Each structure stands twice: as C-alpha cells, then as structure tokens.
Amino acid sequence: MILPILKYGHPILRKKGARIESITPEIRALIADMKETMSAAKGVGLAAQQVGKALQLAIVDVRGVTDRPSTLHLDGRLADVAAFMPVVLINPQFAPVADAVAGPEGCLSFPEIYTEISRAESIEVTALGEAGKPFSFRGGGLLARAVQHEIDHLNGILFIDRMSTAKKRELQPELDALQTSTKEALKKKVLV
Numbered sequence: 001m002i003l004p005i006l007k008y009g010h011p012i013l014r015k016k017g018a019r020i021e022s023i024t025p026e027i028r029a030l031i032a033d034m035k036e037t038m039s040a041a042k043g044v045g046l047a048a049q050q051v052g053k054a055l056q057l058a059i060v061d062v063r064g065v066t067d068r069p070s071t072l073h074l075d076g077r078l079a080d081v082a083a084f085m086p087v088v089l090i091n092p093q094f095a096p097v098a099d100a101v102a103g104p105e106g107c108l109s110f111p112e113i114y115t116e117i118s119r120a121e122s123i124e125v126t127a128l129g130e131a132g133k134p135f136s137f138r139g140g141g142l143l144a145r146a147v148q149h150e151i152d153h154l155n156g157i158l159f160i161d162r163m164s165t166a167k168k169r170e171l172q173p174e175l176d177a178l179q180t181s182t183k184e185a186l187k188k189k190v191l192v
Helices: 025-040 142-154 165-187
Strands: 045-047 057-060 070-074 087-096 100-107 110-120 122-128 134-141
Touching (some): 045 142, 070 142, 087 142, 100 142, 110 142, 110 165
Antiparallel strands (some): 057 087, 087 122, 100 110
C-alpha cells in the first residue's frame, strides 16, 4: 500500500525513532508499504518518520541513479550495488571512513527543494536487516549519502539542518510556505 509522505512542518519528522526490538507482522507490513511508497515516489531513501512512524527503520535504493555512482563493499570485497537494493536498515548506525564532500540532496518531505550538503564520502554501516539479522557494509558515493540522510531522519534531523546559513536564507520563503501549508493541513486533519 502506498502511504502518504509527510511534508516539512509535520511534527513527527522531528521525532527520534524508537528502536525496533522484534520483527513483528506490523513491522513487515510497514517495510513492504515503505518499499512501495518509495518506489512510487521515485525516491532513493525513505525513513519511517516520513510515513508517520517514529521508528528506527529506513529503506534505501540507489539503483535508479546513474549520474551519481555508489560503491558497496561486503566483507571487505567490492559488491554489486544493484543486487543489494533495496536495503532495509533497522536500528542503523554508521561511522565515517572518508572525508566529507559536498553533493546535491533533496528529500521527499521537501518537494522541489534541493541543495548541496556536506557528508562523509564513505561510511561503515551496521544494522539489522529485514529478517532481523545483523549485517554490515561499507558504502560510498550516493549510497553513503542516502544512508546518512535517512539515519538523520531517524534521529529527527532534516537535511535543511545541514545546509549552509546562506542557502537556508535563500530557501526560507519556500521552506516557510511548505511549513505553513503543512500546518494548515494538519489543522484540517488532512495528512500531509
């Protein structure tokens, strides 16, 4: 089922997600719905907060992006990124293993808003997978950027929190309009 994606201004986007202690039928259903929702929205990542659930759960799928390459290492060996996607990340953590680089970012909760954000070029990730089993990988390029973006969501951090002051000032009218629209919809009890 395709779920509504919450927009900037919805309070749940600022909530830190609760850890997932077991893979229940509800969690499995949420994962399936999130995959379908992300695919329908043509996104490369989706966090549970974006569909109204404050949980430590995100999905990343960078297969459709050809102009910004990704790298993947499993057990120290270069692996096929496409074969690994979509990747479900439950209770994920990461550690940077390369310097930060600026790159373009957008967010499904901020339609049509894009900017350069500085993030680690390569990261080590540990998480539980869809079946609840622990796994780890090293991701680089867009994969690293997308994972960091989604883990930020899981902690109530939005990509606008990482943009430069000058860029945020430039985008402020659009951000204010989006936030106002979201708050008005919430008052009318319309999910946004």
